[in-house]
Amino acid sequence: MTHEQAKTLIGERFGGAQIEGATLLTVTVPAADWRPFASFAKDELGCRFFSFSTAVDWKEQGLEVVAKVDNVDTGLSILMKTKLGPGVSECHSLVPVFRGADWMERECYDMFGIRFDGHPDLRRILLGDDWVGHPLLKSYAVDTPHPPYR
Amino acid sequence: MEIKPPVPIIPAPIWRNIKDLQEWEQLHQKRPEGDKHSVAFESITEGIHSFPGGFVVTTGVDAFLNWARKSSVWPVTFGLACCAIEMMATFASRFDVERLGMVPWASPRHSDLMVVSGTVTIKMAPMLERIYAQMPDPKWAVSMGSCANSGGPFRHGYHVVKGVDRVIPVDVYVPGCPPPPESLLNGLLLLQDQIAQFRRTGKRAAPNPKVD
Numbered sequence: 122m123t124h125e126q127a128k129t130l131i132g133e134r135f136g137g138a139q140i141e142g143a144t145l146l147t148v149t150v151p152a153a154d155w156r157p158f159a160s161f162a163k164d165e166l167g168c169r170f171f172s173f174s175t176a177v178d179w180k181e182q183g184l185e186v187v188a189k190v191d192n193v194d195t196g197l198s199i200l201m202k203t204k205l206g207p208g209v210s211e212c213h214s215l216v217p218v219f220r221g222a223d224w225m226e227r228e229c230y231d232m233f234g235i236r237f238d239g240h241p242d243l244r245r246i247l248l249g250d251d252w253v254g255h256p257l258l259k260s261y262a263v264d265t266p267h268p269p270y271r
Numbered sequence: 272m273e274i275k276p277p278v279p280i281i282p283a284p285i286w287r288n289i290k291d292l293q294e295w296e297q298l299h300q301k302r303p304e305g306d307k308h309s310v311a312f313e314s315i316t317e318g319i320h321s322f323p324g325g326f327v328v329t330t331g332v333d334a335f336l337n338w339a340r341k342s343s344v345w346p347v348t349f350g351l352a353c354c355a356i357e358m359m360a361t362f363a364s365r366f367d368v369e370r371l372g373m374v375p376w377a378s379p380r381h382s383d384l385m386v387v388s389g390t391v392t393i394k395m396a397p398m399l400e401r402i403y404a405q406m407p408d409p410k411w412a413v414s415m416g417s418c419a420n421s422g423g424p425f426r427h428g429y430h431v432v433k434g435v436d437r438v439i440p441v442d443v444y445v446p447g448c449p450p451p452p453e454s455l456l457n458g459l460l461l462l463q464d465q466i467a468q469f470r471r472t473g474k475r476a477a478p479n480p481k482v483d
Contacts, residue, residue: 246431248394249394256429256430261429
């Protein structure tokens with residue numbers, strides 16, 4: 122499947138999606154279409170390889186969740202994004218579609234505090250269980266005293 | 272001469288499961304500060320001190336023991352980050368710390384020295400503290416590199432301990448990012464110089480290195 126075909130398919134199916142880019146398709150979907158778009162990309166565009174998932178803190182504009190999925194047969198790569206909106210930290214989980222999203226979304230929760238709806242085991246993965254706060258948020262004070270070693 | 276029992280009494284290390292081991296370790300951590308000599312040695316020292324001129328003998332014994340200590344400092348092989356590469360180079364044949372009597376040993380229970388080589392994260396600090404507690408007294412620690420000294424370039428990171436001296440007591444700080452093997456070797460010689468003036472009072476001797 123070529124990039125042009127993929128663009129047309131996405132445009133037909135998801136009217137609210139913004140599509141940019143020539144080699145790497147950057148698709149911004151509404152937060153409600155996050156999981157439907159992922160299963161569409163997996164089943165109909167053949168993007169079966171879940172590359173990574175992360176988030177961006179745009180301060181007052183809110184959080185943005187990013188995931189990259191690849192079709193390893195045709196070389197089609199889709200960078201899917203969704204803006205959660207200001208003050209929102211809930212997002213649909215991609216684990217029912219891609220099992221590899223499990224640890225990525227745990228890390229995302231650990232660093233940004235995004236609660237993934239439908240995740241089977243959402244707890245911290247890198248930091249300790251007693252950690253307070255989510256350090257990659259822009260509002261996280263860098264020199265926050267953290268007992269017992271700081 | 273009265274032989275005092277250890278305080279508190281530490282049971283024989285018979286470990287049937289991990290809980291016994293943890294209990295034994297806790298008891299070891301509760302030992303009072305400055306328990307550097309064995310109880311028998313302490314009693315003998317006190318006995319000899321009561322003789323006229325006996326302190327000369329004890330000073331000699333101390334000097335002899337310190338010579339023995341500084342000539343067989345065994346560092347535990349414990350690498351944390353990129354400084355560990357330089358530490359390995361120091362331990363290897365080109366720089367060869369074995370000529371100073373140092374044998375890198377893969378067990379904290381047989382070691383005297385811990386070279387903290389690299390960034391100590393908040394998650395790693397309890398493990399580091401535990402390994403240090405597992406080493407028998409007398410024990411020393413060398414903080415190697417900027418990260419272990421003060422947090423270094425990661426000082427303002429959210430996850431880094433700002434200096435390993437917030438976790439364990441440190442004897443020698445080696446600056447550098449990372450310190451070359453020559454620097455670490457200099458630090459180890461400094462440490463040997465400190466050990467040569469080691470007293471059971473627990474006071475640190477002022478370093479007077481002949482190596483600088």
